[in-house]
Amino acid sequence: MNGPDPFPWRRLDPRTLLVHCGWMAAPLGSLALTALATGGRITTEAWITLIALGASFAAVTLAGLVRWARTDFRVTADSFEVRSGLLTRRLRSVPLHRIRTVDLTATPLHRVLGVTVLRAGTAGSGERGGELSLEALRVAEADRLRAELLARAGAGAGTEDPVLARISWRWLRYAPLTFWVVGGVFVAAGSAYRALDGIGIEPWKIGFVQRAFLEFGDSMLWLTIPAALLAVLALGSVGAIILYVENWWQYCLEWTDTQTLRVRRGLFTTRSVTIERARLRGVLLREPLLLRAGGGALVRAVAGGLGNREENRRRSALMPPAPRRDALRVASGVLRTPQSPFAASELTPHPRVALRRRRVRGLLFAVLPGTVVLVVLGAVLRGVLGDSGTRVLLHCAWIYAVVTTLVVLWLARDAYRSLGHGIHGRHLVIRSGTFSRDTLALQRDAIAAWTFTTSPFTRRAGLVTLTAAVSAGEDGYRLPDLAAGTAPALAAAAAPGILEEFLVQPGAVPPGEAPPGRHRADPLRSR
Amino acid sequence: MPDHTTPLLRPPRHRVDPRARRWWTVQALLTVSGPMLLTALVLAVLSVLFFPGALPWLGPLLLVALVLPALGYLVVMPRWRYAVHAWELGERAVYAAGGWFWQKRRIAPLSRVQTVDTVRGPVQRRYGLATVTVTTASTAGDIKIAGLSDARAEELSRRIGEVAQTVPGDAA
Numbered sequence: 271m272n273g274p275d276p277f278p279w280r281r282l283d284p285r286t287l288l289v290h291c292g293w294m295a296a297p298l299g300s301l302a303l304t305a306l307a308t309g310g311r312i313t314t315e316a317w318i319t320l321i322a323l324g325a326s327f328a329a330v331t332l333a334g335l336v337r338w339a340r341t342d343f344r345v346t347a348d349s350f351e352v353r354s355g356l357l358t359r360r361l362r363s364v365p366l367h368r369i370r371t372v373d374l375t376a377t378p379l380h381r382v383l384g385v386t387v388l389r390a391g392t393a394g395s396g397e398r399g400g401e402l403s404l405e406a407l408r409v410a411e412a413d414r415l416r417a418e419l420l421a422r423a424g425a426g427a428g429t430e431d432p433v434l435a436r437i438s439w440r441w442l443r444y445a446p447l448t449f450w451v452v453g454g455v456f457v458a459a460g461s462a463y464r465a466l467d468g469i470g471i472e473p474w475k476i477g478f479v480q481r482a483f484l485e486f487g488d489s490m491l492w493l494t495i496p497a498a499l500l501a502v503l504a505l506g507s508v509g510a511i512i513l514y515v516e517n518w519w520q521y522c523l524e525w526t527d528t529q530t531l532r533v534r535r536g537l538f539t540t541r542s543v544t545i546e547r548a549r550l551r552g553v554l555l556r557e558p559l560l561l562r563a564g565g566g567a568l569v570r571a572v573a574g575g576l577g578n579r580e581e582n583r584r585r586s587a588l589m590p591p592a593p594r595r596d597a598l599r600v601a602s603g604v605l606r607t608p609q610s611p612f613a614a615s616e617l618t619p620h621p622r623v624a625l626r627r628r629r630v631r632g633l634l635f636a637v638l639p640g641t642v643v644l645v646v647l648g649a650v651l652r653g654v655l656g657d658s659g660t661r662v663l664l665h666c667a668w669i670y671a672v673v674t675t676l677v678v679l680w681l682a683r684d685a686y687r688s689l690g691h692g693i694h695g696r697h698l699v700i701r702s703g704t705f706s707r708d709t710l711a712l713q714r715d716a717i718a719a720w721t722f723t724t725s726p727f728t729r730r731a732g733l734v735t736l737t738a739a740v741s742a743g744e745d746g747y748r749l750p751d752l753a754a755g756t757a758p759a760l761a762a763a764a765a766p767g768i769l770e771e772f773l774v775q776p777g778a779v780p781p782g783e784a785p786p787g788r789h790r791a792d793p794l795r796s797r
Numbered sequence: 798m799p800d801h802t803t804p805l806l807r808p809p810r811h812r813v814d815p816r817a818r819r820w821w822t823v824q825a826l827l828t829v830s831g832p833m834l835l836t837a838l839v840l841a842v843l844s845v846l847f848f849p850g851a852l853p854w855l856g857p858l859l860l861v862a863l864v865l866p867a868l869g870y871l872v873v874m875p876r877w878r879y880a881v882h883a884w885e886l887g888e889r890a891v892y893a894a895g896g897w898f899w900q901k902r903r904i905a906p907l908s909r910v911q912t913v914d915t916v917r918g919p920v921q922r923r924y925g926l927a928t929v930t931v932t933t934a935s936t937a938g939d940i941k942i943a944g945l946s947d948a949r950a951e952e953l954s955r956r957i958g959e960v961a962q963t964v965p966g967d968a969a
Contacts, residue, residue, distance in 0.1 A: 574934075719905035719938030722806060725898060739905070739938030746937025758806040769904045771887045773804035 290334035378538040434603040437521040444566040444591035445514035451506035551742040552712040567597040572743035611711040617690030623731040624751035625686035632678030717765035809885035817944025821875035833867035
């Protein structure tokens, strides 16, 4: 090529090569631990691991070197291009106007080395869209590249306060109100056990663990079991707080310009997600049971181009668990509507039959199986346990039945009261769920299709579940158990231009060749 | 319950091909009923050969747990499906109904259509049937019309392609 190229090809940072060696830390660390635990004696197994490690190190380094040497990128007047591959050269080119999100992610290792990974996401969610990622760039260069890429999205001067929210450490009190308080402890214990097991240490054979368990068994159980539970809770709370801090350190949600929303957060791993306004289809206010009891909520974005389901779950978070009031303020700031759709408390309730369905479902799937199992066990084990044993099991059965019935009835009532929907300006508002009460404000013009789902039970109850398809977030959002008579009108009002031509006034004879009628659609019932 | 001012969603106009019933029957035989019947047969034969004493209670158990559900599924599912499955190509949208126990009616506007695929499985080919899938940008908006005759499927996918071009697109 002669003459200066206006759009020169650029290289990745050479420190990328060091990043590729990062995975060695874990196995090397565990090997060191093994050596320590076994008193410096390295077993044959450890030798094999070490040799395998060496071999993979060589292979990975070589592959990394080749990949680094053969990857380059450039930004031309209208596209972003990445070349890669050793033998088969691959040129991926994405038109700049199709780039929707540009994220910078850095693991602790990246940060030590002063580099970061840049990902450019395009329209279309997940595997259909595809995305370009550069591993890895110097932080300053990545920032510059991001600005370059997003410049074509149409920049303009912001008028209102661009910063929607910053971290407030008073929110930390909501950290323990998540599932991870209890679940996290078990997950941590499980992974620790697996890690130890992997390097040949069996925790059960270590002296002090055995002694601790024996002492636990010998002590006063009525005192030690609650104490152990308390310890788990305390440990879980500490873990949850640490996670919260790691995830939301220096959290900042802001409009970087009128069209781009950016979330930055993270202590060791810094995450920065950019969402283009045109891709933002709605906002989800999520209130898990515990968090709701504490008056908290969290906010998620419903946006396209955030990757597949798992990636979307991670990258759509707009706000940590925080007071509901703050969450509502942020949600309306993200939607940029003068009147927040979440403020509308007058959502239309769903028919009462929906309450009955929730009760029946709970009784059938929670109360009945447990009770039956306990009763059957009591009857079958009469020979083994004797009469008194059977009596204990039967008592357990009725206590279980009474307690779970009360819980189920309460949950069913709560679930029913959560159900609601409404049309509010440009948004369709949907609320449902009890374990996690989710309130969604979905842009009405983003709805791409309607689905009406029924089962014989809902058909008898005169209910239908409506699903709005959008090409963002989780793709489909359900309005469970609507009145069958009003659902079509609601769908037509919420997203005009989809189903009007298939609507009839009740009583009118539908035209056409042999329509499979509503009652005929169910031959078993007409018998 | 439906009051007389709110409109209702009528079923799609066109049924699928009658041969679809045979296709669904074969499918049921291959995937659900066949394996269940085979299991029942094997258990019964084993019982006769090795544990003749178990037959008085095993026989009725097999009948209730395996044979009757398998036959019921084989007989009921295809007919029920045929009564439910229907499709229609409107001026601005595609409309399809499907399922049997759980039924689904889905409407997607033509302006959102991205691709139209026609798929013929090995069993379907034997009966001259095809499945037309209309995809949109959302996986929850993909429309599947199963059990069309070959000619109809071809015509449908051609017409959707034509109409989708004339309708102003916003395939977001």
